[in-house]
Amino acid sequence: MGKKKSVVLLVIYTLLIAVLCFICTVSFSYGTDQLYTFSSVMRMMEKDADLGLAYGANADAGAYLGGGYSAVYYPEGVISAREYADNLDGMTDEEQADYAANYVRYPDENGSVYLEKGVACNEDGTVMSSFEEAFSSALETVTQRFARLRVDGARVEAVDGCMIRVFLPAMMDSEYTAISVFAYTGELRITYGSDEASATALFTPRAGETVADYVEAVNSRASGETGYVEFVFTDKGREALASATSGAAETAVTLYFYVGDSLVLNLSVNEAYDQNTLYISGSYTPETANTVATLFSTALSGTEDDLTLTPSDAYFHHALYGENTVLMLYIAFGVFFVAMMAFFFIRYHRLGFVHLYTYLLFLFAMILCGWSIPFLYLSVETFLAFMLASVLLCVSDAVAFECARKEFALGKTMTSSVKTGYKKCFWKLFDLHIVVAVIGFLVYAIALTSLQTAAFVLGLGAAFSGIATLLVNRFGWAVMMGTSKKPGKFCNFKREEVEDE
Amino acid sequence: MSKKRLNLLPVWAAISAVIIIAGIVLMALLGFNEALDRPESKTFDVYYNVVVDLSEDRKSELATYCEDAFADAGISFTDKQTLEGQTDPVSTGQGSFSSTGNDFLLRYTFSADVSDESLAAAKAAVEASIAGNEGFALPAETYVSFDTISLQPMNEAMWRGAVAVAVAAVVALIYIAIRFGMGCALTGLVACVNDAFLTLSVFAIARIPVYAFAPMLYAAIAAAVSAVYWLIRCMKLRDDAKDPTAGVLSADEAVANACAATDKLVWLAAGILLAVVAVCAACTAMTGATFIFAGALIAVAAGLYSSMLLAPALHVKVKAHFDRMKKKNARYEGKKKSAKADAEA
Numbered sequence: 031m032g033k034k035k036s037v038v039l040l041v042i043y044t045l046l047i048a049v050l051c052f053i054c055t056v057s058f059s060y061g062t063d064q065l066y067t068f069s070s071v072m073r074m075m076e077k078d079a080d081l082g083l084a085y086g087a088n089a090d091a092g093a094y095l096g097g098g099y100s101a102v103y104y105p106e107g108v109i110s111a112r113e114y115a116d117n118l119d120g121m122t123d124e125e126q127a128d129y130a131a132n133y134v135r136y137p138d139e140n141g142s143v144y145l146e147k148g149v150a151c152n153e154d155g156t157v158m159s160s161f162e163e164a165f166s167s168a169l170e171t172v173t174q175r176f177a178r179l180r181v182d183g184a185r186v187e188a189v190d191g192c193m194i195r196v197f198l199p200a201m202m203d204s205e206y207t208a209i210s211v212f213a214y215t216g217e218l219r220i221t222y223g224s225d226e227a228s229a230t231a232l233f234t235p236r237a238g239e240t241v242a243d244y245v246e247a248v249n250s251r252a253s254g255e256t257g258y259v260e261f262v263f264t265d266k267g268r269e270a271l272a273s274a275t276s277g278a279a280e281t282a283v284t285l286y287f288y289v290g291d292s293l294v295l296n297l298s299v300n301e302a303y304d305q306n307t308l309y310i311s312g313s314y315t316p317e318t319a320n321t322v323a324t325l326f327s328t329a330l331s332g333t334e335d336d337l338t339l340t341p342s343d344a345y346f347h348h349a350l351y352g353e354n355t356v357l358m359l360y361i362a363f364g365v366f367f368v369a370m371m372a373f374f375f376i377r378y379h380r381l382g383f384v385h386l387y388t389y390l391l392f393l394f395a396m397i398l399c400g401w402s403i404p405f406l407y408l409s410v411e412t413f414l415a416f417m418l419a420s421v422l423l424c425v426s427d428a429v430a431f432e433c434a435r436k437e438f439a440l441g442k443t444m445t446s447s448v449k450t451g452y453k454k455c456f457w458k459l460f461d462l463h464i465v466v467a468v469i470g471f472l473v474y475a476i477a478l479t480s481l482q483t484a485a486f487v488l489g490l491g492a493a494f495s496g497i498a499t500l501l502v503n504r505f506g507w508a509v510m511m512g513t514s515k516k517p518g519k520f521c522n523f524k525r526e527e528v529e530d531e
Numbered sequence: 532m533s534k535k536r537l538n539l540l541p542v543w544a545a546i547s548a549v550i551i552i553a554g555i556v557l558m559a560l561l562g563f564n565e566a567l568d569r570p571e572s573k574t575f576d577v578y579y580n581v582v583v584d585l586s587e588d589r590k591s592e593l594a595t596y597c598e599d600a601f602a603d604a605g606i607s608f609t610d611k612q613t614l615e616g617q618t619d620p621v622s623t624g625q626g627s628f629s630s631t632g633n634d635f636l637l638r639y640t641f642s643a644d645v646s647d648e649s650l651a652a653a654k655a656a657v658e659a660s661i662a663g664n665e666g667f668a669l670p671a672e673t674y675v676s677f678d679t680i681s682l683q684p685m686n687e688a689m690w691r692g693a694v695a696v697a698v699a700a701v702v703a704l705i706y707i708a709i710r711f712g713m714g715c716a717l718t719g720l721v722a723c724v725n726d727a728f729l730t731l732s733v734f735a736i737a738r739i740p741v742y743a744f745a746p747m748l749y750a751a752i753a754a755a756v757s758a759v760y761w762l763i764r765c766m767k768l769r770d771d772a773k774d775p776t777a778g779v780l781s782a783d784e785a786v787a788n789a790c791a792a793t794d795k796l797v798w799l800a801a802g803i804l805l806a807v808v809a810v811c812a813a814c815t816a817m818t819g820a821t822f823i824f825a826g827a828l829i830a831v832a833a834g835l836y837s838s839m840l841l842a843p844a845l846h847v848k849v850k851a852h853f854d855r856m857k858k859k860n861a862r863y864e865g866k867k868k869s870a871k872a873d874a875e876a
Contacts, residue, residue, distance in 0.1 A: 140651045142676035177685040186683040345614035351819035362814035410820040469699040476695035478688040
C-alpha cells in the first residue's frame, strides 16, 4: 500500500474511532441553562437494577439508583398489626372489644399480623388447615407467575407462613402493573353482554369441566412495540364464542375477562367471531401483554375457592450490589485496558496501535449492540462475558502478531511475513472463535434471564473478536505499516541472526 | 513431568470422581449455599412516617436505638436497608410506582437461626426507647415488627441453564469432531463435562456462598474455558499429525509432544483469564458483585486442571484406541484392495 493511500486511510480510520468514541462515551449538557443533554450510548445503555445506576434512556443521574419494588400480599383474613392498630384508633371501647374479639395476633404476642377468627384461624387461635392449604396454593401460583415473567432478580417470599412478599427489580416499564395484577386469584372467567352488570357467562361448564376445557392456552405475542394477548380456544370454546358474538354485527357485544372477581380487560366485538385464536392488543406493550397473559394462563387452573390476596406495603429497595458498582466495573475495565495496552506497546512497539484500533472498534461495536439490542443490558454477568471475549481478542491478536514475527525472523519481507503468519493461524483462530460463539449462542437460545444475556454477549463478543482479529486487525496493520519506512522497527520484529560457519 | 502426568490417568480420574460424586451428593442433599440470596432469614422492621416531621436526627436515633437493642440482645444483623414507601398498588391506574414521600421502613436482616426471643427483647427495647423520647411526638407513627422469611425457589432457570450448557458443549464438540477427529471430540467432551461438574462440586462441597443464578453461569464458563484450552491442544495435535514422521510416534509420545508445545500457551491463556477475573473481583471488592467474579475464578481454574492433567492423560488412551482402529481399517482396506487386484489378474 502506498504511503499517501495509507495516510488517507489512517486518517479516516482514526476519525471513525474518534467519532465512535465520542458517541459512545461522552455526555454533556448544552443550551440556555443547560436545558438540553447529549447522552452517550454508554449512558443510554440499559443497566441491571442490581448495579445501582439510573436505568433507561431517560433516567438522569440521581433520578433513581437501580433497585426495585417490593409489596406484601395479605390473604383474606390476615391484616398487619399496624393496620389493626389503625383500625382500633377510631373506635369506641365497646367497638374495640368487639373488633379485638374477632382477631388473634400471629404467630404470638409479638407477631406482625392479626388473623381473623373463622377465616384464617380457629377460635383457639390456631391456623385453620383450610387456610394453610389455600395459602400454600396461592403461594405456588404467585411464585409461578413471577417465575414466568423471567425477570432477572424477581423474588417471592413467604412471610411468617401467612403473607407473600414479592419483589421486582426496577427493570420493567410497569412493575406496578405486574405486582398489582399478580395478586388476582381465582379462575379465568369470560362474560359477554352489552354492559358489565348484565353480562352473562360465555362458558357453561358441565359437572367435571373447568375453564381449561374451553380455553387451551393464553400466550403473549409481540409485533414491534405492540404486545398482544393470545387466547387459544378449544373447539367447545370456539363454539361458545361464535354463539356469543353471532349477533355482534347488529349489536356490539363486549367480552369481559376476569380472574376471580377482578376485571382484567374487556373487548368490544362488532362482528361474529368464529376462530380458535383471539388476539387482544389494546394498549399493551410486549411487557404488559406478557404480564396479562401470564396472569390468565395461571388462572386457567384457578378455582373459585382460591384465597383472595390484597397487595399493600409497597417499598422501594436500593440496588442489591451497592450504589457504586457500575463505577467499580468501569475501573476494572480501565485496569484491564491499561495492562493490555502496556503489554502490546512494550512487546510490539507501534504495532500496539494496530491492536488499540482493533480493540476500540470491537469495544464500540459491543457498546452499540448492548444499547440497540432490546434484551441486552449491562450487568455483572454481561460484563464478565464481555471481559472473556476481550481476552479472546487480545490472545488472538497476540497469536497473529507472533506468527508474523516468526516468519519475519526467518528473513521474509514484512508483507510476506504478515501474509504467511495470518495464513498459518487463520484456521486456528477461526476454530477458536467458532467454538466460543457456538457455546455462547446455544446457551443463549436455551437458558433464561442473566445466563441468557451473558451467553449472548459472549457469543456476540466471540463473533466480533473473530471479525476484528482476522479482518480489521489485518487491515489496520496494512494501513499503519504503510506509513513506516522501517516495518521491522515499527513492529519490534527482529531477524534471526545466523552465524557464518 | 510432562510424560509422567500422562500415565496417571487413574489418579486424575479418581480425584475428579471423588470430588464430583461428593459434590453431586451434597448438591442433591443440601443444594448450593445460596446464602447471598438469603433463602431463610428474619427481618426486623421499624416503620416510620415523616408527616409528623421526623427529622434526620430522629431517623438516625431510630437506627441507634435498634442497633443498641440488638447489641444488648446479643444478636447481629447481616444487612441494613432504608426502604421508601410507595403508593399503594391498588390506589392508582399507573404502570409504575411513585414514592409517597412520607413512609419509610428501616429494615434489618438476620440469619434464620437468630431466636424469636432475642428479636422480641430487641423489639421491646426499641419500643421503650421510642416511647421514652419526647422527640417522637406521635409514637403511633413508628411501628416495630419482625418476621420469618422463606424465599420460594424458581428452578426453571436452573434446569434450563444446565440443559443449555450440556447442549452447547455437545454441539461445540461435534464441531471439534468434524475439524479434529472423533478422538479429540470425545476427550474434549469428557473434559467439558468434568470441568462443569467439578466447578459445581467445589461450590457444593466448600459451601461457597453464591447467588441462586450463579452456579449455572460458572458451569457455562468452565465448559467454555475447557473447550478453548482443549482446542489449543487439538490444533497442535493436528499440526503434528501432518508431519510425515508422525506415524512412527506412539499415542503417548504424540500427546506428550503436543502438550509440551502448548503448555505455555494454555498457562498463558489461563493466567490472563485468572488475572482479568481477579482484577474485576478486586475492583468490586466493596460491592456485592465481587462474589460473582470470585466464583468465576474457580470455573477458570477447574478448566486448567483438566486441560493440564486429566484431558491429556485420557487422550493418550483415546488416541491409542483410535490409532489401533485406524490401522486395523487400513489393513482391511489393503487386504480388500489386494484381493480385488488378484481377482482382476
